[in-house]
Amino acid sequence: MLGESVFPALEALLPFVTKPIQYVGGELNSTVKAWDECDVRWALMYPDAYEVGLPNQGSMILYEVINEQEGMLAERTYAVWPDLEKLMREHKVPQFTVDAHRAVGDFDFLGVSFSTELGYTNLLTALDLAGVALHCADRGIDDPIVVAGGHAAFNPEPIARFVDAAVLGDGEEAVLLMSSILRTWKSQGRPGGREELLLRFAETGSVYIPAFYDVEYHDDGRIRRVSANQPRAPWRISKHTVMDLDQWPYPKKPLVPLAETVHERMSVEIFRGCTRGCRFCQAGMITRPVRERSITGIGEMVKAGLDATGYEEVGLLSLSSADHSEIAEVAKDLADRYEGTQTGLSLPSTRVDAFNVDLANELTRNGRRSGLTFAPEGGSERIRKVINKMVTEEDLIRTVTTAYANGWRQVKLYFMCGLPTETDEDVLQIAEVAKRVIEAGRQASGMKDIRCTVSIGGFVPKPHTPFQWAAQLDHEATDARLAKLRDAIRADRRYGKSIGFRYHDGKPGIIEGLLSRGDRRVGDVIETVWKAGARFDGWSEHFSYDAWAQAAADAFESEPIDLNWYTIRERGEDEVLPWDHLDSGLDKEWLWQDWQESISGAEVEDCRWTPCYDCGVCDQMGTSIQIGPTGQRLIPISVVDSSAVLAGS
Amino acid sequence: MARKPEGPPPPPVVQKVRIHYTKRGRLRFSSHRDFQRSFERALRRGNVPIAFSAGFSPHPKVSYANAAPTGVASQAEYLEVGLAKRCDVIALAKVLDESLPVGFDVVEIVEAGPGALADVLEASAWLIEFPTDDQASVVAGFEAFLAAEEVPVQRMTKNGIRHFDARQAVVTLGLVGAGSSDWEAGQRAVGSILDGCAILKAVVRHTTPAVRPDDVLYGLREISGLTPSSPPRVTRLAQGPLDPQTAVISDPLDRDRKVITSTS
Structure with missing residues (x-):
């Protein structure tokens, strides 16, 4: 029977697996609706382990938006670890949702949120366990429509053969649009079968159906053209943009897991989008324009969320939270409201130049004072101009001096390696910066016992950014540069012990690069490596570079292309990029111009505070910047006086 | 500073x-x-x-x-x-x-x-649903366990394998009948008692190192070769002060209640 619980079969397997609690559901604020009372049913997957997937804001928002609708239900499913996968295969237990433990294959939609491309193999495992054909061409009318979303969906070409549809941009309105199209089609008796349904999605112009597009190639392997093979499919597909965040206060009741997860806090998205214009940053490019939630909207969400969850920390999320036009007021008023309640506030991403000590003090007034984290991204002044991260070394030193002088003892700095035009000197400059930070900190605090941790990862060029044409640095060169940096940090004994150094080797970045800028031919690599056992590629203990390199060699054997062609090759101006028919709003000419300017080190300002420089998004999408200040403040709320209810005699 | x-x-x-x-x-x-x-x-x-x-x-x-x-x-x-x-x-x-x-x-x-x-939490009573199609061998198994002076077991801990005796801590070990109060308490905890199981109850003293239901099952296997077809489901029925004569565990909050009544 469709929608029936598979829990009894699953339960028998749970004593044999690690952390069984992650598979049983029952989270606070989770929802189970009656199967028969709904005609639109979504299984929402985050293709990573439960501990990573559960706190994902995007999935949580869609889960609530859908479940609020009459006659619609959404349940969640996550990647199962290999120990359970093996048992599920042996005992024929299908991929299940954690809410009502229904088989994923029973749902109308399987919506998969890809924050990173390294989740692709986990999608294949889930489809296979669900008994759904891997290729969309082989699916029937009763199979779920497999929809990809999330940032990676801005280039879904590598997974084009596996997904029926992809949605670019904000999902809140898109899931409702797709739900209503499905509902109509069902109520009409499913005319024209699966193909007609997909056509109805396609002709909205805002749901990408890969099967309705053909890709032709030049003899040298580059794309010749991408064209629709269906008159009802438009030539370009647009991203979705939700305007007025105050109208979308989700999640209203964040899920509270029993199991431990990567973020033990509730989060409120204080704005969406970023126009700082960092050229490496895909998120900042594809989520434009900036749309702020108002201070009062934030206050209401924090209150509702804390009441509903009991969390003791609130994360004020965005791509650069200190840039909110009223961040000082938000932090102060929230700290006032929650004085004496052991409720901490955190800004997960703070720019060096937007930090100030008053803000930091407000954030830690009621909670714990942990370390401070900044991301200068580039070591030298020169490379920071290339990437348009307009932060000077003086800014950084001034900021950390203030922090150390005010009692912080630990500063974490994030950098990237392998940026366009980068040389050894640019990276070695990171060691000098770290030493200056320690020196400034010792002077400011008057003690030797302070620390600075340098975290560095390899740069991966991403679609829809000015660096989409750039050559990625090969993993040997990345590793060599990082080794030189490590030696430079350790060489100076006066500072060596005060500076921590964390880095990732270059190999996973190359595979991420292949998947990020790949085209449809990469689908073969994904399928080959998955069949060879690849799972959980975002986890170093599961990731195998050799398996991927071998799969690429096998898949491209008779093609004029290879792994290097996709990664360390610079693209030319007229090359058709695999995602050119997917519209993020950014003008390709503007991106190219910004790419050229980056090479010459020319900077571009933030359009929130300076005139528009025509990146194309607002014109193309009919959107506009939405920022404060609103001038409003949060009035104190009396935390419900428990003594009335609980008073002892 | x-x-x-x-x-x-x-x-x-x-x-x-x-x-x-x-x-x-x-x-x-x-x-x-x-x-x-x-x-x-x-x-x-x-x-x-x-x-x-x-x-x-x-x-x-x-x-x-x-x-x-x-x-x-x-x-x-x-x-x-x-x-x-x-x-x-x-x-x-x-x-x-x-x-x-x-x-x-x-x-x-x-x-x-x-x-x-x-x-006051001196001992626990555990209900064990032991999958078997041979009830008699289960009875023989726990009788052998109870007859033993000592039942050496081992457990993997953070500090490596630890060896200890599982026998001394076990006060009683026996079958539970369908419909008894213990059976019903177990049923409330797990939904329904599994078919094809011998239902055992073990009363175990809290000792150091702790002897857990797993250790008793390990001991059963060691001493009588008794191996369930799948891992038995276990429920804690009670914990509290132990009467060593009757093996009855009483409510650990009784003393707190007495204090309240005597002072009010």
């Missing part, structure tokens, strides 16, 4: 209460740490005036005792909390029970009497 936490010290504990709760249904797969997080969040959601420790990282004043292992259901878990304001225990039980996920259910809250909670 030693740093000091800012502000006044946290308010002191004015009342200690002991909570009897369950871990049942699907939530038996939770670990003790899972329960801890869940419980502390429930305290916050319910606006319970919990007391905090002083220092840079204030912790809520909660003492946990003898948590049932991950995967094992329990009708009889206990903990003690310190409150910064006096609360009515009946109202508190209602608020907490509503704030906790279903499966972690508050059975009763009483004001703590003198003595440590851990001291």
